[in-house]
Amino acid sequence: MEKIKILMVGNDQSVKGGITSVIQQLLAYDWNSIGVEMSFLPTYIEDSSIKKIIFFAHAYKNIKKAIRTDKPDVVHIHMSYKGSFYRKYLIHKLCKKYDVPDVIHLHGSEFQKWYNESNSRTKKKIRNLLAESSAFIVLGDKWNKAVKEIEPATRTVVVSNAVHIPDYTTNWNGDTFQILFLGVLIKRKGVADLIQAISLLKKEGWLNNIKFIIAGSGSEEESLKQQASELKVEPWIEFAGWTDGKAKERYLKESQALVLPSYNEGLPIAVLEAISYGLPVIATAVGDMAAAVREGENGFLIKPGDVSALADKIKKITEDKGRYTQMSAKSKEIALTEFSDSKYFEKIYNCYREATHKKAFKMS
Known part of the structure; x- marks a missing residue:
């Protein structure tokens, strides 16, 4: 041929x-x-x-x-x-x-x-x-x-x-619940909203065992670090810089959920990578996000810029091991059957x- x-x-x-x-x-x-x-x-x-x-x-x-x-x-x-x-x-x-x-x-x-x-x-x-x-x-x-x-x-x-579907599936971690952001640090990705939501969770005393990894770089990086400092939420956030290859795989394996509070998207690779590892996802209802994130089934969808809703969904996804386990299994299923x-x-x-x-x- x-x-x-x-x-x-x-x-x-x-x-x-x-x-x-x-x-x-x-x-x-x-x-x-x-x-x-x-x-x-x-x-x-x-x-x-x-x-x-x-x-x-x-x-x-x-x-x-x-x-x-x-x-x-x-x-x-x-x-x-x-x-x-x-x-x-x-x-x-x-x-x-x-x-x-x-x-x-x-x-x-x-x-x-x-x-x-x-x-x-x-x-x-x-x-x-x-x-x-x-x-x-x-x-x-x-x-x-x-x-x-x-x-x-x-x-x-x-x-x-x-995405390629890995054999590994994430597990509930009772000691530290790690929430991952993967992407370029630019305004439309909504990371400033995430930091605001973390501040709300701090005021409510909800950050005892939660850690946030912001894996990315871009024009907003320094202002986001300054925002985290001003809101005094630095101890709960790790700015990991741009990650790919083995480093990205490690963060996906070590994390329990992905958050992506973007203002515009298509259907991001980061979300598909996350569900392929069985991570539930909290994201905004933009683009074709709903094709991979099913409300209440393997994650939550919120309106862009709704900081209160973002904080609330983080609480929901971290408070109930049974619900989390079901969401994780659903993420893996969606990845296997559709992506x-x-x-x-x-x-x-x-x-x-x-x-x-x-x-x-x-x-x-």
Whole structure:
């Protein structure tokens, strides 16, 4: 069987965040075993504005060369919004010029909001990209609806993020109940609300055996540390910095629950990783979060910014071992039945096959 040649483009693997986690997951898969030849070219690094521009200019040149000489069957483009959109729009047009199908993989949790706030010229470009792409991957049903509202002609494919399911399952810890936050420390992640909730719990005398791990880095890190100091909740919080690989696995194994009080999300890898270890989750009802966090079954969903509700759900999840054990088992069940990576790779592969089929049909 002739192999399908895929060129994937997106963040450099040094970039922190969920998009990079997805790219690493895809690159780690044995595509060769199912007849796919996968190559990857990074288009973005975290650096100064000038260095970002230079890096992308080199990336664009290399992508153009790869399309012209290596002739990939499909270009798989990972895209967010703002600067990411403009970079990927140029690559999309390059694909159109050389008649190479592109599969665009949307990750941006604020894509619809950004579209609504954009000027008419940018909106036209966005709709143009949506309509022209061979396939447009979205992370859940809500994002499918949102993209279709922007451009009904978009060939959307719903492929939820997925994770490898570990053999390990978390346990109730009667000595220290550890609650984990995993993510970039930026305003929309709602970590300031979490610290406020911890302060409320302190006033109520509820922090005797609870420890919070904030595993992440970003622009809000110093202000969050200052907030924790001002509210005098430092003894209950560990700022662990950015964690991945074995360090992230260790925190997931050692923790009893995950908290993610974001203001915008799609369906975060952090939540799927947490439920794969059997962690109950306290999160906000945004994006497609409800696909993985079922209210009262394996966690709780609250409104963004509702600090009192966040504190209350932390109490609920830490006060009853029986309820906790049931929630933990449900998290593992949901991960196994709905978010195992085996079906995920099959869906991605089918996107590639469909894109090449469309190309062949067009050229015949």
